[in-house]
């Protein structure tokens with residue numbers, strides 16, 4: 001974390017878990033446990049249908065509600081899809097774009113990620129752009145190439161003045177839901193690489209203001225060490241965000 005230049009953001013990614021009433025119950029529990037956060041912003045990325053209940057439950061707390069995906073078109077014949085404008089009207093602040101599960105199971109590409117990032121920004125939503133390499137890519141020595149291409153393509157035609165609204169999450173695919181966390185050094189190295197790519201495109205001032213999270217089996221036990229890295233500005237937390245105590249402990253680690 002480097003609080004002088006950028007915000008620390010701890011985001012829970014609930015994935016396809018929790019019904020609206022379960023969402024309310026978990027947020028009520030979190031509100032009771034998470035005190036006033038001095039330093040970090042807390043975000044919950046909930047399933048679409050949970051959004052109204054989550055926004056109501058989080059209203060009197062400093063918890064922002066996010067979506068986990070959106071379509072890049074503003075409206076039209078896209079059965080089953082949700083637009084950025086629909087999310088914005090509900091009071092959503094952030095939206096995850098290009099999570100590796102979307103890339104893997106729903107054929108999302110760097111190109112569709114770029115389209116979604118631009119639409120999110122135009123609509124006033126803050127994108128949390130996920131990038132990360134597979135184990136095979138890491139082992140064959142092309143991690144840097146993959147990450148650089150993902151970041152560059154995601155940001156095509158994104159003006160520098162919009163960059164303070166952009167959040168990145170480095171999520172190595174081999175660490176998601178596997179219990180295998182990247183070491184603090186690995187996380188720091190790749191978050192640093194992401195910042196270097198942003199710096200080359202937008203300059204040093206912009207690059208140092210962008211929040212870059214780590215995600216992949218982050219939990220109460222490893223959060224301190226990961227967040228101690230200067231280039232790791234928070235976390236995108238899956239499994240551990242479904243347990244109030246565990247998620248609270250991660251938020252507390254970011255507030256020290």
Ligand code: PGA
Nearest residue numbers: 176177216217237238239
């Ligand atoms: P995990 O998921 O914390 O369960 O590994 C992280 C994510 O997919 O965002």
